Amino acid sequence: METTPAFALLLDVDGPIASPVTRTVQPEIIALLGELGAAGIPVVFNTGRSDEFIREQVMEPMLEAGMPEGLLVHAICEKGATWFSFTGQGAGPVHVDETLAVPRAYADDIRDLVAREYAEHMFFDETKRAMVSVEQHIGVPSEAYRAEQERFDAEAMAVMARHDLGVVRLDHHVPGSDDAVDYRVDPTIISTDIESVRLGKDLGASRACELLRRDGIVPAAWYTVGDSRTDYAMADWLHHNDHVVTHVDVRPADGVPTKPYEVLTAAYLGLEDDVIHDDAGLAFLRRWRDALALAD
Structure with a gap:
């Protein structure tokens, strides 16, 4: 049976989720990821980090916080070369594309x-x-x-x-x-x-769609979140393949390119220019959680 959530989240990890200074994740971010997942919003990580990093810095804190029953989170690592999924019971097998x-x-x-x-x-x-x-x-x-x-x-x-x-x-x-x-x-x-050169956030976006289709999930729209120009490839791929997508840039200092889809920064939330990286990621997660609460 196919389900169509209002949106799905495709998240870079370094920057939007994990601090590039400490390489750790704020507890409130962990809690919000669980809340959004429990509300039926697909959460998919699309990162250059290894599966071990995601297990230690994201999965284990989510397990300790208490993952809702039935919640399945996908992690696409090394820019699409490896991927795994996890639930409240822990991690599934890691898949590796050896050709990459x-x-x-x-x-x-x-x-x-x-x-x-x-x-x-x-x-x-x-x-x-x-x-x-x-x-x-x-x-x-x-x-x-x-x-x-x-x-x-x-x-x-x-x-x-x-x-x-x-x-x-x-x-x-x-x-x-x-x-x-x-x-x-x-x-x-x-x-x-x-x-x-076959790796990239566009490959990760493709794998994300494949994984959600396997779960019977076709989101009505996507939010992609990143902190560098290369992260725009997530939204580029989704837009090119006829998905409704909005990209969130949590470190727009490199300049915000003109795109055929909406691009948001912390300024959209009325925040100052120095609110970047995981502080900006946290603010957007709060915004999406609050929007779901209002919709209910």
Whole structure:
């Protein structure tokens, strides 16, 4: 039997849900995710983070807070390369698309490079199953990390060339624009991801729709939420595939692009410009919870 909730949530994690400073999730955000799920709103995470990170920082706090019976949450991780679902009983199996994995020999070389030259500023993320990710240590100032990140990114590209893995470019791949590109180096404000160009938030959106269709759920509309330009790919894919979508940008400092769908920032809620990241995500979750309460 098919159900049509008023909307579904497709959520990036770093920024809108987890603080990019502490890498943890505010308890009120955890509570609101449970409330919205209990009200019948599908909650799907679409993140570059690993399944282990989602289990530890999102799933386990939701379980401790008490997940409503029957609530099923989907987590699409590593930009679509891995995914799993969880209920109040815990996590189901993790699915991995091995065709999207960075070659192990390259990952080994990057691990060695970080240990040898960059360990003071960043660490190799051992929890990734398909991507190679190197992340800023929490105690390292952003300015110091960014300087080292720029040098690391250049070396990561050089290592890729030595492995003869094709052209790597720092900008974001447009599907079909360059078939010779196999991998990309994608820097964020706290990490660098080295990944197949087939990965992205658009792939995550596609997987989200597949998972909800399997559950018999076809949302009337979507809210996508992110903190970077690459997160707009979620809403781009949904709009292109004839879904009604609104995108929420919780860190609009990079500029809000013109899109054929509505884009909201914290200013829409009457908040100041410095309300960003998980504080802005929290404000929108409150808004959606309150709107559902009024509808009832």
